[in-house]
Amino acid sequence: MDWKGYTVIYVVLFVFATAQAVVEFAGLVDSAYWVAFGVIMVLSVVKAVGVAAYYQHLRWEPRSVTYLVLGGTVAALALTAAAAYSIV
Amino acid sequence: MSDAHDHGLPPKSSVSRWFLTTNHKDIGVLYLITALFFLVFGGLLALLFRLELITPGADLLGSLGYNQAVSTHGLLMVFWFISPFAFGFANYVVPLQIGADDLAFPRLNALSYWLYLFSGVLMGVSFFQGTTFAGGWTMYAPLNTPAYIPGEGLGATSVVLALIMFTAAVTLGSVNFLTTMYRMRAEGLRMRDIPIFSLSINLTVWMMLFAFAALLAALMILASDHILGTTYFQFANDGSTLATDADNPGASLLWAHLFWFFGHPEVYIVFFPALGVMAECFQTFTGRRLVGRKWFIISMVLVAIQSFVVWMHHMFLTGINLPIKTIFMATTIGISLPFDLMVFSLIYTMAKGRVRFTTPFLFSLGALILFIVGGITGVFLGAIVLDYQFRGTYWVVAHFHYVMVSGATALFGGLYYWYPKITGKMYDETLGKIHFAVYFVGFNLLYFPMFVAWETPRRVFEYSRDLQIWHSMATVGGFILGASMLIMFYNLFVSLWRGEDAGDNPWDYATTAEWAVSSPPPLENFPGVPTYADGSLSFMDDAEVARRTSGSGGSGVAADGGTAADGGTASVTTAATATPASPAHETAGEEHASHASFWPFLVSLGGFVAFLGLSGVRTGSVVYVSMAAVGGLATFGALFGMTREPFHAPEMPIAERWPFDSVEKMKLGMWTFLASDIVLFGAFIGSYAFVRVAYGWSEWHHDLIPAEHVTMPGLINTYLLLTSSFLVVLAMVAAERESKKGTTAALAGTFALGVGFLVNKGLEWQHLFHIHTEMFPNGWNLSTNIASSTFYLTTGLHGAHVTIGLVICAYMTYRAWNGAYQGDDRAIEYFGLYWHFVDIVWLFLFPLFYIL
Numbered sequence: 001m002d003w004k005g006y007t008v009i010y011v012v013l014f015v016f017a018t019a020q021a022v023v024e025f026a027g028l029v030d031s032a033y034w035v036a037f038g039v040i041m042v043l044s045v046v047k048a049v050g051v052a053a054y055y056q057h058l059r060w061e062p063r064s065v066t067y068l069v070l071g072g073t074v075a076a077l078a079l080t081a082a083a084a085y086s087i088v
Numbered sequence: 089m090s091d092a093h094d095h096g097l098p099p100k101s102s103v104s105r106w107f108l109t110t111n112h113k114d115i116g117v118l119y120l121i122t123a124l125f126f127l128v129f130g131g132l133l134a135l136l137f138r139l140e141l142i143t144p145g146a147d148l149l150g151s152l153g154y155n156q157a158v159s160t161h162g163l164l165m166v167f168w169f170i171s172p173f174a175f176g177f178a179n180y181v182v183p184l185q186i187g188a189d190d191l192a193f194p195r196l197n198a199l200s201y202w203l204y205l206f207s208g209v210l211m212g213v214s215f216f217q218g219t220t221f222a223g224g225w226t227m228y229a230p231l232n233t234p235a236y237i238p239g240e241g242l243g244a245t246s247v248v249l250a251l252i253m254f255t256a257a258v259t260l261g262s263v264n265f266l267t268t269m270y271r272m273r274a275e276g277l278r279m280r281d282i283p284i285f286s287l288s289i290n291l292t293v294w295m296m297l298f299a300f301a302a303l304l305a306a307l308m309i310l311a312s313d314h315i316l317g318t319t320y321f322q323f324a325n326d327g328s329t330l331a332t333d334a335d336n337p338g339a340s341l342l343w344a345h346l347f348w349f350f351g352h353p354e355v356y357i358v359f360f361p362a363l364g365v366m367a368e369c370f371q372t373f374t375g376r377r378l379v380g381r382k383w384f385i386i387s388m389v390l391v392a393i394q395s396f397v398v399w400m401h402h403m404f405l406t407g408i409n410l411p412i413k414t415i416f417m418a419t420t421i422g423i424s425l426p427f428d429l430m431v432f433s434l435i436y437t438m439a440k441g442r443v444r445f446t447t448p449f450l451f452s453l454g455a456l457i458l459f460i461v462g463g464i465t466g467v468f469l470g471a472i473v474l475d476y477q478f479r480g481t482y483w484v485v486a487h488f489h490y491v492m493v494s495g496a497t498a499l500f501g502g503l504y505y506w507y508p509k510i511t512g513k514m515y516d517e518t519l520g521k522i523h524f525a526v527y528f529v530g531f532n533l534l535y536f537p538m539f540v541a542w543e544t545p546r547r548v549f550e551y552s553r554d555l556q557i558w559h560s561m562a563t564v565g566g567f568i569l570g571a572s573m574l575i576m577f578y579n580l581f582v583s584l585w586r587g588e589d590a591g592d593n594p595w596d597y598a599t600t601a602e603w604a605v606s607s608p609p610p611l612e613n614f615p616g617v618p619t620y621a622d623g624s625l626s627f628m629d630d631a632e633v634a635r636r637t638s639g640s641g642g643s644g645v646a647a648d649g650g651t652a653a654d655g656g657t658a659s660v661t662t663a664a665t666a667t668p669a670s671p672a673h674e675t676a677g678e679e680h681a682s683h684a685s686f687w688p689f690l691v692s693l694g695g696f697v698a699f700l701g702l703s704g705v706r707t708g709s710v711v712y713v714s715m716a717a718v719g720g721l722a723t724f725g726a727l728f729g730m731t732r733e734p735f736h737a738p739e740m741p742i743a744e745r746w747p748f749d750s751v752e753k754m755k756l757g758m759w760t761f762l763a764s765d766i767v768l769f770g771a772f773i774g775s776y777a778f779v780r781v782a783y784g785w786s787e788w789h790h791d792l793i794p795a796e797h798v799t800m801p802g803l804i805n806t807y808l809l810l811t812s813s814f815l816v817v818l819a820m821v822a823a824e825r826e827s828k829k830g831t832t833a834a835l836a837g838t839f840a841l842g843v844g845f846l847v848n849k850g851l852e853w854q855h856l857f858h859i860h861t862e863m864f865p866n867g868w869n870l871s872t873n874i875a876s877s878t879f880y881l882t883t884g885l886h887g888a889h890v891t892i893g894l895v896i897c898a899y900m901t902y903r904a905w906n907g908a909y910q911g912d913d914r915a916i917e918y919f920g921l922y923w924h925f926v927d928i929v930w931l932f933l934f935p936l937f938y939i940l
Binding site (some may be wrong): 001002003009010013014017018020021023024025029030033036037040041043044047048050052054055056057058061062064065068069072073075076077078079080082083084085086087088 | 224297298301302336341343345346349365396397400405407408409412746749750756759760762763764765766767769770773776777778781782786799800805806807810811813816818821826881917920921924925927928931932934935937940
């Protein structure tokens with residue numbers, strides 16, 4: 001990827017980060033918490049995937065590297081989700 | 089062997105060699121000897137408390153002495169003996185079995201060993217800091233926190249820090265073994281064909297990579313509770329009223345979740361290498377390939393995956409809800425099924441082969457029998473209703489000793505099995521068999537009565553007088569078991585001088601590659617580059633390697649070892665990848681791999697001093713604070729020295745590298761490390777989510793967080809990190825274009841933005857520390873409440889990652905200024921992988937800790 005491509009990704013990441021703060025500044029966190037929660041977390045996931053895919057070049061690596069990363073992610077999510085569910 | 093051929097490494101008779109060596113075989117021997125020392129250490133503690141238990145009551149050791157002996161026995165055996173003992177074999181044997189001349193990162197391997205050794209020394213020192221840890225090897229909260237530990241509790245803090253050091257060693261080892269096994273297999277050796285012991289180690293290190301990261305998170309949080317005053321695992325305790333968990337209802341369960349998420353895979357981490365040894369010995373001493381080998385492997389893979397979804401069966405008696413208990417009961421029963429298949433496979437291998445009852449086989453067979461008893465009695469504990477009855481009794485003690493010590497039994501078999509390879513001498517077979525007989529009797533006399541006396545409460549020195557006979561029998565059994573080990577030590581020690589020469593392969597039907605070379609093997613293992621391209625082991629000479637790597641192809645061989653791959657297949661469907669840029673194998677004499685470095689020892693020594701200092705900094709003692717500072721500086725200095733040291737560990741020119749063919753070893757090592765770091769941060773974020781759910785997700789923000797904690801500092805830091813990530817990729821672009829100015833400017837910009845991030849964070853923290861509001865009249869600091877603890881520790885861990893990144897970035901900026909990286913951006917890319925990961929973590933911390 002050349003510098004132009006990297007710049008496009010940077011602008012998108014910048015805008016999405018701002019959008020997360022705007023969700024709060026607009027009062028959505030107070031008025032519709034779980035909607036705001038969903039929007040903000042989805043934006044975070046999209047940003048993270050963008051950084052991993054383009055800045056860390058996962059898109060151009062063998063898929064096995066992605067599976068390696070997903071392995072750690074799934075383990076962490078399993079711990080978080082199951083532990084939290086165990087006390088609700 | 090001459091010094092010239094050992095590449096500057098002193099001879100084995102020289103003490104200095106053992107401080108310098110990075111060779112996998114030497115490190116393997118160091119692991120084996122050190123682990124056996126910790127076996128004796130932990131074993132003597134066990135004999136002490138078995139003496140105590142001859143009669144009810146703590147009349148020998150005293151109550152606190154008993155608790156310390158029991159707790160540290162468990163910790164030493166689980167962490168400092170069994171796994172490191174297995175990794176002694178893994179270090180020695182795995183590179184030989186897969187056709188590598190060493191591990192991928194030899195200095196990292198030495199660093200793992202020294203961190204392990206010094207972590208054990210720190211564990212030992214803890215006994216001299218008043219009292220050591222006395223709350224059981226599972227270290228349940230809140231008994232693991234200073235408020236609940238008698239005295240100053242410095243020894244307990246040292247134990248926590250020793251475990252952190254041990255975990256660091258394990259993580260480095262996992263990264264090293266995975267990179268080695270995916271980048272350095274001999275040509276033609278598919279993953280499914282590697283010998284079963286190496287395969288068991290592969291699955292073990294996968295489990296270690298993820299499980300120990302969760303343990304590291306738990307230990308870092310606990311160390312923070314001890315040293316920094318966070319309140320993750322503490323109940324409110326004002327000294328005058330009973331403890332309450334009203335302000336932190338998740339405290340106790342959080343530890344249980346984190347610990348057992350690690351703890352159950354740990355059972356298989358301990359047992360898998362033993363299973364690998366058993367399978368090797370069964371094959372060799374029955375002269376029969378493992379029956380159902382494919383299904384044996386599939387079963388192991390299944391267990392490795394399932395091991396991460398059974399942890400809550402250790403928590404059936406806690407307050408977790410019934411639906412989740414039911415799910416985990418099902419997964420627990422489910423994990424026993426693949427084990428059944430493996431057990432039947434071993435039994436059928438024996439039935440179909442011609443058994444030779446050598447000492448290694450006897451120990452392997454003994455281990456199988458003991459494991460069957462341990463496995464069946466464990467299934468009882470997987471059933472919720474039975475667990476309600478058995479939990480916290482000697483049934484549990486007996487069960488897990490039948491499992492864990494059966495693993496140790498197989499590993500003793502492994503010691504006899506590979507002793508001739510490691511030393512070049514044969515042990516005394518008769519003494520070996522006597523050892524097994526005494527060991528087996530002692531083992532069962534020690535542990536089986538515990539099933540009968542199962543109503544004895546675990547970890548308690550009081551028990552019903554009716555059960556005394558069983559405990560007396562167990563104590564006698566313990567001493568017999570201990571005495572049997574003396575036979576082994578005598579046998580193996582004396583055989584070093586008096587043993588017959590073993591030759592290359594003393595075992596008929598042993599087919600794995602370690603038996604195709606001399607005993608002990610030469611420094612760089614093989615007489616050429618190993619290949620299985622024609623179905624059996626052979627070696628390519630330098631001319632052949634040069635021809636292949638220059639792209640002309642071919643498959644000629646120079647010397648024939650005549651050893652088949654363990655998978656037993658001659659068909660090769662995957663193509664080995666050559667590394668054209670790599671030079672020929674170092675037997676050419678033109679380029680030698682390095683084998684000596686003093687820095688790993690110095691880094692670990694510095695770490696030991698730093699951690700010992702940290703254990704007492706909360707007392708304000710000048711001695712402890714000085715040790716922490718000096719040790720920290722020494723560690724940093726030694727790491728810098730290690731970075732500057734010329735050390736050459738070339739990639740194999742031709743190797744099997746599926747499924748990471750195009751991922752260079754440094755890059756694969758970095759990605760593997762990051763996968764572990766994902767679990768570390770995931771466990772921190774998961775801990776935050778858990779305690780927040782326990783407290784009440786919505787009430788959390790209102791009750792515990794001051795209005796002064798606003799979004800803007802987090803948003804500014806998000807911008808700073810995103811921009812710094814952008815600059816790292818621009819540095820790569822500049823390096824590719826060979827623009828020295830551009831590369832330097834982009835890296836310097838990254839550094840400046842990272843510093844800006846830390847300054848902004850520092851200002852924010854200062855502000856929050858010193859707020860004066862009605863709700864928080866004394867500021868909002870680490871100890872104020874569980875929300876402040878999670879905020880400062882999680883973002884602090886992230887800040888520590890940023891700081892480490894900045895140190896690397898500063899060094900790289902300096903090098904770029906001097907003209908480095910032009911036309912080769914790989915180093916910047918590898919740094920970038922780390923830096924972008926730190927960026928990604930922040931992308932989740934920002935919303936969770938600043939918006940939601």
